[in-house]
Amino acid sequence: MDMIHSLKHFAEAARIGSLSAAARELGISPATMSRSIDSLERQLGINLLAKTSRSLGLTEAGEVYLPRVESILKELAEATALAQGVHSEPRGDLRVHSRVAVGNICLAPLVPKFLKQYPDINLNFTTSNEVSLPLLKNNIDVDIRTGVLQDSSLIARKLADSHRLLVASPEYLAEHGTPRVPTDLAQHNCIMFRKDAGPILWRLRDRDGQEHTVAPASNFETNSGSLIRQALRNHVGIAQMTNWAVRDDLLSGRLVSVLPDFEVTQDDFQHGIYAVFMPSRSQCRKVRVFLDFLVENFRCSDQFLMTKAAA
16 A cells, blocks of 8 residues: 555645645655655656755656556545445435536436435536536546437436427417418428528428428527527427427426427437446446436436327
8 A cells, every 4th residue: 555655645746736735735744745755756766756945846757657646546536435335325425417408407406306315415416518528537427418329438327218399389379370280380480499500401200201391480599498498488489399398388388389290300319318427336326326316207207208298
């Protein structure tokens, strides 16, 4: 373990840039810190730190060595936490990341229930629109992703199916009429989600498998799903949304499905909501109970997610 201690001392000194300050941070004497790093350098036969009377920096060898040391120490800490947590009650810090929309709509309402059920877990829940956040680099235990997953070494657990549908408010349809076939959409204001330049086409498939392509007219375009949802609630027009994004609106009757006999088919892939995690986290108790909690709670609402739009 002397080698491990020396690696920790070296990494801390490099991070802080001072032997004495690093020693205080670790609760040891400056002399112990200095002897530990000297011993490491002797074992390696190289100098890792460039020391002057006023500053402390890395040598060229130290710059190469430090990132590997930090990675080793991180893996060691994770392995230790995993071994300690396998047979214990779920506890400790749980770091979860999610895409913004699914985090706000689907996960946020579940947080109070989870914290009440597992009071010894401290949940660190962040959101962003990064598609494939590096979990190890960002120290993330579980990442909630949507859409089509990219191939990777990560483990994915599917929480729910996800499909698009056309929706509008009953007030909008009462004023402008209800489309019966895709070509009727040409007579309506269609709220558009736009990520980049170029024409926007809506593709729908009927029950006989025939594809219908529509170039919708719109007086409102945005790259924000929340703005589209608000516009729908304010009776601006018809829009494509994922079923889970308008779950509560459909349940309350604030929005209704349009052209329910037609499937929205932007692509041929099966979309979904997934919990993604590293294999090293698969036996960690706090991760396992969180995943089981999500699966159970998403299952409870899955029948609604899949059938309400066609009701």
